[in-house]
Amino acid sequence: MPWSNQGGDQPPKPEGTDPSSDGKRNPWGAGPKGGPRDGNNGPNNPWGAPGGGGPFGGGPLGGPGGPGPDFEAWVRRAQEKAQNLTSGDFSPRGILLLVVAVALLWLASGFYTVAPNQVGLNLVFGRYVGKTGPGLNYNWPEPVGSILRLNVTDRNSIDVGTVGRADTAGATEVPEESLMLTGDENIADVKFRVIWQIDPAHPEFYAFNIKNQVETIKAVAESAMREIVGRTQIQRLLTAERKVIEPAVQAAMQQVLDSYHAGVEVLQVQLLSVDPPPTVIAAFRDVTAAQQDRSRFVNEAQAVANSIVPQARGESARILRDAEAFREQTVAEARGQAARYLKVFEEYKKAPDVTRERLYLETMERVIGAGEKVILDRSTGATPLLPLAPFAPLDSSAKPAAGGQQ
Numbered sequence: 001m002p003w004s005n006q007g008g009d010q011p012p013k014p015e016g017t018d019p020s021s022d023g024k025r026n027p028w029g030a031g032p033k034g035g036p037r038d039g040n041n042g043p044n045n046p047w048g049a050p051g052g053g054g055p056f057g058g059g060p061l062g063g064p065g066g067p068g069p070d071f072e073a074w075v076r077r078a079q080e081k082a083q084n085l086t087s088g089d090f091s092p093r094g095i096l097l098l099v100v101a102v103a104l105l106w107l108a109s110g111f112y113t114v115a116p117n118q119v120g121l122n123l124v125f126g127r128y129v130g131k132t133g134p135g136l137n138y139n140w141p142e143p144v145g146s147i148l149r150l151n152v153t154d155r156n157s158i159d160v161g162t163v164g165r166a167d168t169a170g171a172t173e174v175p176e177e178s179l180m181l182t183g184d185e186n187i188a189d190v191k192f193r194v195i196w197q198i199d200p201a202h203p204e205f206y207a208f209n210i211k212n213q214v215e216t217i218k219a220v221a222e223s224a225m226r227e228i229v230g231r232t233q234i235q236r237l238l239t240a241e242r243k244v245i246e247p248a249v250q251a252a253m254q255q256v257l258d259s260y261h262a263g264v265e266v267l268q269v270q271l272l273s274v275d276p277p278p279t280v281i282a283a284f285r286d287v288t289a290a291q292q293d294r295s296r297f298v299n300e301a302q303a304v305a306n307s308i309v310p311q312a313r314g315e316s317a318r319i320l321r322d323a324e325a326f327r328e329q330t331v332a333e334a335r336g337q338a339a340r341y342l343k344v345f346e347e348y349k350k351a352p353d354v355t356r357e358r359l360y361l362e363t364m365e366r367v368i369g370a371g372e373k374v375i376l377d378r379s380t381g382a383t384p385l386l387p388l389a390p391f392a393p394l395d396s397s398a399k400p401a402a403g404g405q406q
Helices: 071-087 092-108 203-208 213-229 234-238 242-260 278-350 352-368
Strands: 111-114 118-124 127-132 135-138 145-151 156-160 179-181 187-198 264-275
Touching (some): 111 118, 118 203, 156 213, 179 213, 187 213, 213 242, 234 242, 234 278, 242 264
Antiparallel strands (some): 111 135, 118 127, 118 145, 156 187, 187 264
């Protein structure tokens, strides 16, 4: 040992020899002649001199006082105890120190970290005692305690009807999962995807309440889809009802999983494909095309109706306005004639003969003025006249010839 030649427990030398005459110079200096020459008590010992009272003896570190233990002796005793432990010589104190050290190391191993996307579940003797958030946490070390870390913010997906992702080339169809009976007793090939995550509020439900969590979620998804498809006709399933089925299946799945206390949140249900069975898919596609044509024709007819009806309504409104105008005109003229008649009647009462003659002349003017006339001279009898109608009337705008009369 490196400390075996520095006094203390080294073997005694023969009498009459100087302890310091072993061929080596005492690094701490020699003591008084005839006095002890221990390497720990020389006059130049930095750890203290005899009579020191510090924690390492006297001297500059220990200060004045009685004799105390020195550092080298303490190191030697520690080395000896370590050798005794390794050689099988266990003392009660050494065993106690060893047990305490092992216990401290075991307790220190209970510190653990949780990632930002995780939640840690603390178990003591297999029993759930609480959860921890991201960061440094502590739980009893194994085998007393254990930690279960769950990725609560990760989004997971399950495809029903295929093995592997349905949108990849290597996906394999599973007819046992995808073939479903519709409400009108037809068969539809339905492939869909469920996107879910662990409920951050209750991750312990996901960990301890259900077994084979992914298989359970897949079974619930297939059951909910079969229930919704079983209440829907195949034609509506292939066309208009697809956007209605997805939220309905999501709500049905969430209700069932909540009743299980599964600790799962269903985020979305996506219909990947809805087709008839392969043997009749061509006929169903023809039916779908015919339905689309019918919808197109209906839309075109509706467009024509939308353009004709306003035009007819406008024409009807115009006719009604013309009729109302004619009515107002006729009523106004009738009222004017009645007023004229009353005025004439008043004048007739004042001078009946004059008024009667005037009415006769005006009436004859209106009747005879529009027809052809033949003038007879009573003194000479009937006189033939040239017909004036065939002759064209003179152009009043034409200028007379030079020297002639107009």
